[in-house]
Amino acid sequence: MTELHLNNVSFSYPDGTKALENLTLSISTGERVAIVGQNGAGKTTAVKLMNGLLKPTTGTVSVGDWDTKDHTTAQVSRKVGYVFQNPDDQIFHNDVESEVRFGPKNMGFDPDRVDELTNWAMQLCGISEFAEENPYNLPYSVRKFVTIASVLAMDSAIIILDEPTAGQDKIGLQVLGNLLQVLEEKQKSVITITHDMEFVTDYFTRIVVMANRQLVADDNAQHIFYNTEVLEKSMLKPPAVAQMAKLLGFPPGILLKSQLIQAIKTNSVK
């Protein structure tokens, strides 16, 4: 069981920029959480604190029974894997399989386990057919899956995905949806930073909203996307379905296409 706790965490960068103020957040084993908010809200800083890339200026971040201040980034990142927003900041091997294999090999798993994790992660990310390719000959969307696979192969309890839907087409989104389901079955916690509100409503029940370096709300999609105060404070735009439902005058709560279609059908029957 690996729980994540941020207790009253504040962080300032060395140049004095305050990036996070008094953030308190707990994420349980196996939970799926989306962090949303405008650029500069503090989302990336928050997740870098979660995986030990940054250490809090004040407050504590704990991963399981570890205080991240007492451990190196390399140690914490074995428990909290972080897929960067830009795959090109992460990839450094000349072929896809070596890139995915590096993490579990480096962690000292025995060779059979390294093979097993590498093949599992490549298959789950739909990139097995590109095993021998140079990642830089592949499109951005595939390179993103290469970085996701290389983090999944490390078998960490908590996985952070930064903007996973960027550049993905319908097939990529299906791969992501399936991957989230498999990770849930394995009791992995998944935290995503995203600007894609459709992705949020389709796959995440818990949403953390940030604005101006602070937490604004931590709730389910129905409560967030129909809460005018939260939307105004965070300048969040609800998913298109919710905007349309509002325009059509339906009662609050509609977020999925299927719900909107049902409401329209029911309404036109009356």
Ligand SMILES: Nc1ncnc2c1ncn2[C@@H]1O[C@H](COP(=O)(O)OP(=O)(O)OP(=O)(O)O)[C@@H](O)[C@H]1O
């Ligand atoms: N390395 C840095 N040095 C100084 N200030 C920084 C640094 N990185 C981020 N900041 C500042 O910290 C604040 C929070 O930034 P952060 O990147 O955490 O926000 P964000 O919500 O992730 O934004 P985005 O969606 O653009 O990634 C912003 O004011 C940003 O300019």
